[in-house]
Amino acid sequence: xxxxxxxxxxxxxxxxxxxxxxxxxxxxxxxxxxxxxxxxxxxxxxxxxxxxxxxxxxxxxxxxxxxxxxxxxxxxxxxxxxxxxxxxxxxxxxxxxxxxxxxxxxxxxxxxxxxxxxxxxxxxxxxxxxxxxxxxxxxxxxxxxxxxxxxxxxxxxxxxxxxxxxxxxxxxxxxxxxxxxxxxxxxxxxxxxxxxxxxxxxxxxxxx
Numbered sequence: 445x446x447x448x449x450x451x452x453x454x455x456x457x458x459x460x461x462x463x464x465x466x467x468x469x470x471x472x473x474x475x476x477x478x479x480x481x482x483x484x485x486x487x488x489x490x491x492x493x494x495x496x497x498x499x500x501x502x503x504x505x506x507x508x509x510x511x512x513x514x515x516x517x518x519x520x521x522x523x524x525x526x527x528x529x530x531x532x533x534x535x536x537x538x539x540x541x542x543x544x545x546x547x548x549x550x551x552x553x554x555x556x557x558x559x560x561x562x563x564x565x566x567x568x569x570x571x572x573x574x575x576x577x578x579x580x581x582x583x584x585x586x587x588x589x590x591x592x593x594x595x596x597x598x599x600x601x602x603x604x605x606x607x608x609x610x611x612x613x614x615x616x617x618x619x620x621x622x623x624x625x626x627x628x629x630x631x632x633x634x635x636x637x638x639x640x641x642x643x644x645x646x647x648x649x650x651x652x
Contacts, residue, residue, distance in 0.1 A: 489544045494525060494611045499550045506551050513603045515571040522549045523556075523564035525611060538562055583631055584638035593631050601627070 498506065507518035516524075523541065526548055530537040541548065542556035556564075583593055601624055605615060 485544060485547055486540065488530075489540070489547050492529070492548050494529065495522070495549050495551075497610050497612065501551050503551045503553070515575050516568055518551060520564050520568040520571070521607070522552060523561055524568040527561070527565045536561075536565075580634070583634050586635075586639065586642070590632060590635060593635065594628060597624070597627055597631060 503518055506521075510516055510518055510521055523545075526541045526545075527536045527538070530541055538558035538561040542558055542561045545552045545556050546554065579596075582588060582596075588596065601620075605620065608615060
């Protein structure tokens with residue numbers, strides 16, 4: 445990716461009075477600044493290192509990077525990732541996530557209530573579903589050529605891969621190529637099936 449998510453930003457990007465990022469999302473229900481001592485931090489929280497690659501990055505820098513390329517915000521990205529990682533047999537440990545958020549994610553400065561964690565997770569899920577429906581319609585409506593769809597998939601894969609690498613996921617070249625090929629094959633099948641469906645509908649209209 446050309447833009448580096450962990451580039452430095454000016455101190456003026458953060459409100460001086462509250463310590464909260466000026467780019468923080470509307471409806472963000474943080475529960476206050478972090479004040480827990482190191483001894484109060486659970487072992488699994490201390491060992492968590494998903495976002496260590498962007499340690500020192502401010503919220504608005506990460507948020508702008510995501511907004512330029514996806515529908516999700518940095519808050520939704522971070523909390524959705526945490527909800528996936530701190531899921532147990534009985535559910536997601538939302539209280540632990542919220543109470544230890546600044547220790548888990550470098551660019552999140554405040555603790556969150558369980559309700560705020562769940563709100564961000566729900567927003568993430570809704571946006572993913574909406575983006576999926578939008579993309580699938582674009583693939584099926586014959587607006588894009590097969591080559592253009594391949595370009596879209598390549599660009600999308602590059603962004604997704606970059607985010608995964610920030611989270612510490614090690615993706616081999618073989619795995620990346622295999623995944624891209626599988627996705628491309630699926631999209632070609634979707635486009636082909638959509639074209640056949642439109643042809644059948646036209647034939648039915650002509651026969652009626």
